[in-house]
Structure formats: C-alpha cells, structure tokens
Amino acid sequence: MMRSLGCRGALLLFFLLWPQARLYAGENFLISTSSTELKTALSHLYGMDFDQANRDFAQIIQDNPNDPFAYLSDAGALWWETSSQTGIIPAPDWLRKRFENDLRLSIQGARLLLKSPSREKKAKGYFIRGLAEGEWGEWDFIHHHWFKAFLNGRKGLSDVKKCIRLDSTYYDAYLGLGSYDYQVSRFGFLLKTGAFLGGLHANERRGIEHLIIAEDRGPYSKDQAAIFLATLYFADKKDYKTSLLIIEKLRAGYPESLYFKVLEIALRAKLNEWNRSLSLGKNVFDAIVADPEGYKKKLLDVACGFSPQDCLNPKESYEIVNWFSRAIDFFEQPERMKGGDQGLLSLLHLYRGFGEDIEGLAGAAKNDYQWVLAHPDFLENHDQAAQCLKSPCDRRAVLNLLQFKSADGSESAQPNATSVPPARIKSL
Numbered sequence: 001m002m003r004s005l006g007c008r009g010a011l012l013l014f015f016l017l018w019p020q021a022r023l024y025a026g027e028n029f030l031i032s033t034s035s036t037e038l039k040t041a042l043s044h045l046y047g048m049d050f051d052q053a054n055r056d057f058a059q060i061i062q063d064n065p066n067d068p069f070a071y072l073s074d075a076g077a078l079w080w081e082t083s084s085q086t087g088i089i090p091a092p093d094w095l096r097k098r099f100e101n102d103l104r105l106s107i108q109g110a111r112l113l114l115k116s117p118s119r120e121k122k123a124k125g126y127f128i129r130g131l132a133e134g135e136w137g138e139w140d141f142i143h144h145h146w147f148k149a150f151l152n153g154r155k156g157l158s159d160v161k162k163c164i165r166l167d168s169t170y171y172d173a174y175l176g177l178g179s180y181d182y183q184v185s186r187f188g189f190l191l192k193t194g195a196f197l198g199g200l201h202a203n204e205r206r207g208i209e210h211l212i213i214a215e216d217r218g219p220y221s222k223d224q225a226a227i228f229l230a231t232l233y234f235a236d237k238k239d240y241k242t243s244l245l246i247i248e249k250l251r252a253g254y255p256e257s258l259y260f261k262v263l264e265i266a267l268r269a270k271l272n273e274w275n276r277s278l279s280l281g282k283n284v285f286d287a288i289v290a291d292p293e294g295y296k297k298k299l300l301d302v303a304c305g306f307s308p309q310d311c312l313n314p315k316e317s318y319e320i321v322n323w324f325s326r327a328i329d330f331f332e333q334p335e336r337m338k339g340g341d342q343g344l345l346s347l348l349h350l351y352r353g354f355g356e357d358i359e360g361l362a363g364a365a366k367n368d369y370q371w372v373l374a375h376p377d378f379l380e381n382h383d384q385a386a387q388c389l390k391s392p393c394d395r396r397a398v399l400n401l402l403q404f405k406s407a408d409g410s411e412s413a414q415p416n417a418t419s420v421p422p423a424r425i426k427s428l
Contacts, residue, residue, distance in 0.1 A: 037056070037059075037060055037063075038060075038073075040056055041053055041056035041057055041060065041073075041077070042223070042254070043254055043256065043257070044056055045077050045080055045081075046254045046257040046259050046260065047254070047256050047257050047258055047259075048258050048259060048297075048298040048301050048302070049294070050081045050297075053077055053081070054077075054078075054081075057070075057073060057074040057077050058074070060073065060074070061074060066109070067109070068105065068106045068107075068108070068109025068110055068113075068128050069106075069128065071101075071102040071103070071105040071106045071109070072102065072103075072106040072128055072131055072132060074098070074102045075099050075102035075103050075106065075132070075135055076135070078095055078098060078099045078102070079099070079135060079138075079139075081095070082095060099139070100136075100139075103132045103135060103136050106128055106129070106131070106132040107128075107129050107132045107133070109128065110124075110125040110126070110127075110128040110129035110132065111125070111129070112125075113125030113128070114126070114129070119166050119167065120167065122166055123163045123166040123167040123170050124163075126159045126160065126162040126163035126166065127159070127160060127163040127170060127172070127173050129155075129156075129159045130155075130156045130157070130158070130159030130160035130162075130163060130173075130176065131156070131160070131176065132156075133152045133153070133155045133156035133159065134152070134153060134156030134157070134160075134176065135156075136152045136156075137149045137150070137151075137152030137153035137154075137155075137156060138153075140152060141153075156176075157176070157177075157180060160173050160176045160177060161177070164177070171213055171214055171216075171217035171218040171219070171221075172214060172218040172219065172220050172221040174210040174211070174213040174214040174218065174221075174225075175210075175211065175214035175218060175221040175224060175225045175228070177207075177210045178206075178207045178208065178209070178210030178211035178212075178213075178214060178225070178228070179207070179211065179228055180207070181203050181204065181206050181207030181210060182204055182207030182208060182211065182228075182232060208229070208232075211225050211228055211229050211232075212225075212229070215229060215246075223250065223253070226246050226249065226250055227250065229243075229246055230243045230246040230247050230250070230263065231243070233246070234263075234266075234267065234270075240267050240270045240271050241271065243267055244264065244267045244268070244271065247260055247263050247264050247267060248264070251264060258284065258287070258298060258302060259301075259302075261280055261283065261284055262284070262302055264277075264280055265277050265280045265281055265284070268280070269323055274326055274330075275330075277323075278326065278327050278330045278331070281327055282331070282344070285341075285343075285344045285347070288347075288379075289343065292379055295379075296379065296404050297404045299402045299403075299404065300399070300402045300403050300404065303399075303402050304399075304402075311395075311399065312354075312358055312395045312398055312399065313395075314358050314359060314360070314395060317355045317356075317358040317359040318355075318359060320351070320352070320354070320355030320358075321352055321355040321356055321359060321361075324348050324349075324351050324352035324355060325352060327348050328345065328348045328349065328352065331344055331345060331348065332345065342375055342376055342378070343376075343378035343379070345375070346372050346375055346376070346377075346378045346381045347378065347379070347381065349368040349369075349371045349372050350368065350369070350372050350381050350384060350385055352368050353365040353366075353368035353369050353372070353385065353388060353393075354388070354393060354398045354401075356368065357388060357392045357393045357394065357398070358393075358394065358395050358398060362392050365388065365392065365393075366389060368385075369385040369386075369388050369389045370385075370389070372385040373385050373386065373389075384401050387401070388401075
C-alpha cells in the first residue's frame with residue numbers, strides 16, 4: 001500500500017539544511033492569531049482540500065498583514081500542496097509567485113525584529129529568517145539552482161542556531177535542527193563526508209532527540225515534528241508500532257485527514273492488522289462516495305504524497321497488489337457486501353490492475369480490467385480500464401490517469417485564491 005518513505009539523497013543534497021518534503025514535513029505554521037484560525041486551515045490542508053486551505057491562509061494574511069508568521073505559514077502550506085507532486089507535475093506559476101512573495105515578506109519582517117534590542121524579538125527574527133531561507137534553499141534545489149540552494153540552506157541553519165543560542169527554550173526551532181541532523185546523518189558515505197568537510201556536522205541520535213523536543217514542547221511545530229518522527233520510524237527504523245502510536249495521535253487531532261488515514265492503513269497492514277487496515281479502507285471509500293469530485297482532485301496526492309519522486313516504483317508494486325488483493329477478498333464476502341459497494345470493488349480491481357501492470361503481470365491486469373468493464377461504472381473506471389486494456393499501463397501511464405483533469409480534459413491547477421499581499425511589511 002505504501003512505498004518506502006526514506007529520503008533518497010542526490011549529489012549535493014547535503015547542502016539542503018531544511019528539508020521540506022511532505023514525508024518529512026519541515027514547514028512550520030506559526031501565526032500570532034487565534035488557534036481556531038490555524039486549526040481550521042491545517043484541517044483543510046491535511047485533508048488535502050487545497051482550494052479551501054489556500055483561502056484560509058489568505059484570510060490569515062489579510063487579517064494580519066504585518067505578521068511575518070502569517071506569510072511563513074502560507075509558504076509552508078503551499079509547499080505541502082506542491083510537494084506531493086514534485087517531479088511529476090510542475091508547480092503552477094501562480095503558486096511559485098505566491099510562495100516566493102511569502103518568503104520575501106517573511107524575511108523582511110524578520111529583519112525588523114532583528115533590529116529590536118529585545119532578545120525575545122531577536123530570537124523570533126532569527127527563527128523566521130532561518131525557516132524562510134531554508135525553504136528557499138529547498139525550492140532552489142528542486143529547481144536545480146545548486147549554488148543558491150547551498151547559500152540559502154547554510155544561512156538558514158546558521159540563523160536557527162542563533163535563535164536557540166538566544167533562547168534555548170524556543171522549542172519550535174528544534175524541529176529544524178532535528179530534521180537537518182537526522183537527514184544528513186542518513187546520507188551515504190560520500191555525501192556525509194562532503195557535508196563534514198563543509199562544516200556541516202550531523203548526528204542521527206541527536207536529530208531524533210531534537211525532533212522529540214519539538215513534538216513534546218513546541219507550541220506550533222508539534223504536529224510537523226510528529227509527522228517527521230512517524231515517517232522516519234516507518235521508513236528507516238521499521239518501527240511500525242511507534243509510528244502508529246504517533247499517527248493515532250495525529251488522527252485524533254485531525255479526524256477527517258485523508259493523509260493520516262492512508263498512513264494508518266499502511267501501518268496496520270505492515271503490522272498484519274488486516275481487518276483494521278481494510279476497514280479503514282472502507283472508511284476512505286465512504287468519503288469518496290460522499291464527495292467523488294473532491295476525491296478525484298486528491299487522488300494523485302494520496303498515491304504519491306509520501307514519496308513523489310519514487311511514486312509507484314515497479315520494485316515495490318507487489319505491496320500494492322497484495323493490499324488490493326486482500327481488500328477484494330475481504331469485501332467480496334456476502335456479509336460485508338452492500339448494494340452500493342460494487343463501486344468499491346470496481347476501484348479495488350482497477351487499482352490492483354494498475355499495480356499488476358506496473359509489476360509486469362499483464363495477464364492478471366487484463367483480468368482485473370475486464371472485471372471492471374463487466375460491472376457498473378464508477379468514477380469513470382470504465383474509461384481507465386479500457387485504456388489499459390488497449391495498451392498495458394506502465395508507471396507513467398498510471399500517473400497520468402491519476403492526475404485530475406477538468407471537464408474539458410485539461411490538467412488541474414489550483415486557482416490563485418488570494419489577493420496580492422502587501423509589497424512591504426510596515427510595522428510589527
């Protein structure tokens with residue numbers, strides 16, 4: 001069901017001091033507004049309702065035009081939105097412009113804070129600037145601007161360290177230190193050596209300790225640190241029980257989050273808790289029936305949100321086939337089958353067919369596609385099954401099928417849901 005979540009290093013990746021990919025979510029949502037506003041925005045974000053999340057964060061900016069945290073939070077939300085498709089679909093132009101403008105205004109606000117004689121305000125200034133520079137470095141890196149990525153990343157780490165030197169109880173900053181330490185420590189020998197020679201020393205144990213501090217004590221970074229810890233325990237440590245405990249807490253805070261539901265489905269499968277995993281799968285299906293158009297918009301994010309660069313890896317497609325095979329056996333049983341569940345079986349057969357095609361099992365995939373066509377259509381499954389019967393669907397073809405397209409067949413892009421923010425923060 002879930003592919004490996006491990007961070008796959010590339011040459012010069014050690015220059016990125018603030019990894020922001022969704023699987024190790026490093027974005028912070030630090031807004032000096034009511035927690036209700038923030039909770040609502042995050043609920044929509046983690047629920048993958050990006051249109052509404054864009055409007056939520058735009059409203060926070062409108063209500064707090066001189067608050068650099070507001071712009072920083074919007075940048076983090078935009079990164080979350082686009083990170084699940086990085087390397088698959090280019091970020092739309094409106095998102096890039098809004099993201100870069102957010103970071104410029106975050107840094108501008110941080111500079112005003114750094115002019116203050118107050119140690120507290122200086123610590124905030126270093127923290128905000130460090131996060132913004134780190135996010136900009138990551139953005140530069142994925143767009144192959146290597147030297148700019150190095151400079152921004154190095155400045156980001158330096159500023160966050162200055163923040164902690166001024167205030168060792170600024171616990172949100174430990175998320176950045178922990179994510180840096182952990183990820184660089186996981187690189188191969190060559191990359192770690194290069195990082196060390198560049199003065200970038202990392203320690204895995206210390207990284208996890210810092211992440212735990214952020215999760216336990218960080219007033220704003222708690223959830224993001226929890227996501228990072230849950231995924232590293234899942235992917236690297238193979239400690240599925242610990243990962244599940246963290247995800248259960250996150251689900252309690254965001255019960256409607258499709259992202260966390262899918263994580264729990266995968267974890268319970270890893271722990272051989274199949275009945276619970278499959279029942280949660282039925283819960284997701286019920287949500288699909290309630291909002292089929294919303295589901296189609298989220299489908300690519302659900303499939304690739306954990307590791308977009310390696311989404312639908314043929315080497316791991318057997319896990320996809322295994323989960324959907326068990327699900328088909330489970331829901332075909334008469335005591336579990338209801339009248340409206342034919343749509344569920346149609347989805348299960350179609351997605352198992354995708355996995356079989358990617359794995360190279362063309363005969364088995366053909367049988368699943370034919371099953372879909374022999375039963376009532378659901379969410380345009382007939383069209384997709386027919387396409388894959390004409391020509392086996394490889395990874396690229398499946399990714400294209402999962403991508404949401406508007407009624408005219410064009411690829412979806414999130415609208416620019418906010419007015420243009422001010423060009424300059426006037427005061428703090």
